[in-house]
Amino acid sequence: MTRRHDMNTGVRRAIRPALGALPLAAAIACAGVAQAIPQPGVTTGPAQPAAPSTDSTRQPGTTVAPPAPQVNYAVPQDHRPVPVETEPAPAVNWQQLHAPEPVAPVAPIAPPPRTVRIGDFTTPAPDALPDAILTPVNDAAAGTEAALSTGLQSVGINPSRSDKIAAGTAGGAVLGAAIVGIPSAIGGAIGGGLIGAGIGAGIGAGIGVAIVAGTAVAAGVPTGGLGAAIAAPAAVPIIGGGALIGAGVGAAAGAALGAAAIGIPAAVLGGVAGGAAGGFLGGAF
Template structure:
């Protein structure tokens, strides 16, 4: 076959390669999260009232939770104030569960994340549609545990303390083990996924390059045998190699992201559950002893 015809057939495909590379790079750049600016969490507000003449204002005792004025929803109660130490558990007075009045769940102040004795101002980026169900689920679970403890003869204030520390300990334990576990899993999964994705992407990209060369040669009127020669010609190397390079980059990026997500879930979730159970047990022990 005439070499000039092959060059003429492949030349348009070579000209398309820089444009395709630019588009792929732009798409990959948009897919990578850009570093943003996060705002610090709002601090919980406080309310104060003017002191009355002739009265002495005592300093408030240290609190384990925010004590502010806020509207408490129906069938809820505000965060209990630590005005006095909770009575110790009288192990000799404990008995089998008996019917008791259900403990009302605790409603935290607005825009506050509260899980037991753990509380923090909610970030501005956290919408109420997520914050409220999280707080509600935590408060219901805490109230259920308090009710169960009351039913066996534990003082209500001690029951509150145990339930609050149990919930907070579960959150702390889950974070203590779950976050490092998720990070390790994401690292391993990202590396493995990136390698696999790079190989698959390179193969797909090279195949697309071959298709571009073949289609260009066919459009130029080359015979079927000439298409094979066009693909093997030196002029086809930039097209096929460029396609493989683009596919390698895109495949590696996609594979790394997918592998990191799978790795984080596979390792982080079990570790978080294990940490939550251990932290909850430790919190219950602390709440019952102090």
């Protein structure tokens, strides 16, 4: 018994240092694991800067539309600013066109101040053009353009494409009328002015002769010999003046009539052709 007791005591004394070292080994092991496996809220390396967030409400997988362009001028009520194309307008799908259906009226476009805008045609207004004329011109052009865009949308054309077609048609009509009508009007004015000047000069000279003859008869001046020689120097300025005045009046009237008779029909034809070309380009590009 004593021998067994002594043996057990020896064993316990031999393993006691090892048992005392276990807690220390466990602490070292746990520390190593803690360094190898990151713990929540603890970083093991230098912090990386986070990407700045531009929209805290944006959800993953969604796209955000670009902001609308800023308008730097006042837009009247029931109008809209000049459209800004941010992406190509959809092409006309001819298979989806249909009979006109009721749609919301398109708002007319208000151009920036002191700007002439007729569809795609825009230019700064001359200083001599008062707002009393500029505003009605722009309003009439914008109303026509909006009505055309509304009609195109009613048959199934995309709003952005209908805007382009309407603007191209209005602008093309103006350019066509100007390109064809102005030269034609100038030619008509020149021809009419020359014809009117000749007719007016003849009429004015005849009136001058009648005035001279009537004055001579009233004064009792004899019509032949010495009386005619005396009356001639006074008659020349009257007859010549009548011819000049008649030529001026006739030239003005003839030029106006010639410009109107030739220039207006040419401008109408040019406007129709230009509007058709502008509408085609607006529908194709």
